[in-house]
Amino acid sequence: VGVKESHQMTVFRIIAAILHLGNVEIQAQRDGDTCSIPNEDEHLNNFCDLLGVEHSQMQHWLCHCK
Numbered sequence: 001v002g003v004k005e006s007h008q009m010t011v012f013r014i015i016a017a018i019l020h021l022g023n024v025e026i027q028a029q030r031d032g033d034t035c036s037i038p039n040e041d042e043h044l045n046n047f048c049d050l051l052g053v054e055h056s057q058m059q060h061w062l063c064h065c066k
Contacts, residue, residue, distance in 0.1 A: 017050040
């Protein structure tokens, strides 16, 4: 395809992160207006590790709109 190997690994890392994000289990709360993500969700952990983002911040902003 003409993409350097170092760029390929970056693209693969981003694609893997997106795929893991699709597997994150978001749980609705009883009131129906809020949600949560378990701290031990392996897919969110993998997503954060792959992209180098802070787990607690990602967990918060996936469940809170602003």
